[in-house]
Amino acid sequence: MDKSYLIRVLTNLLKNALQAVEEKENPIIEVTLTETESTYLINVKDNGVGVEEGMKEKIFEPNFTTKSSGTGLGLAMCR
Numbered sequence: 001m002d003k004s005y006l007i008r009v010l011t012n013l014l015k016n017a018l019q020a021v022e023e024k025e026n027p028i029i030e031v032t033l034t035e036t037e038s039t040y041l042i043n044v045k046d047n048g049v050g051v052e053e054g055m056k057e058k059i060f061e062p063n064f065t066t067k068s069s070g071t072g073l074g075l076a077m078c079r
Contacts, residue, residue, distance in 0.1 A: 009078045013044040016075065020048025 014029070021027035024047060034041040051059055058064045060075050 010042070010044075012075070012078055013042075017044050017046040017048065020046050020050075024048065 014031075017029045021029060026047075028047045030043075030045045032043045032045075034043070060078075064075075
């Protein structure tokens with residue numbers, strides 16, 4: 001894994017989480033790291049509004065966004 005790519009991915013995930021909770025009274029963003037013998041799993045979880053059920057299958061597609069700004073490439077790159 002490329003260090004700069006990993007930083008870019010984590011930045012995108014955390015930025016999305018921050019944007020998702022910006023209207024919440026008690027925002028929560030949780031980041032966990034799980035290690036197995038051969039892999040690491042990084043999980044970013046927030047208590048934001050979420051994505052509508054019909055849009056969930058599209059969130060990792062390039063150029064897809066639910067926001068009024070941005071390119072829609074962040075989650076596609078993370079995947």
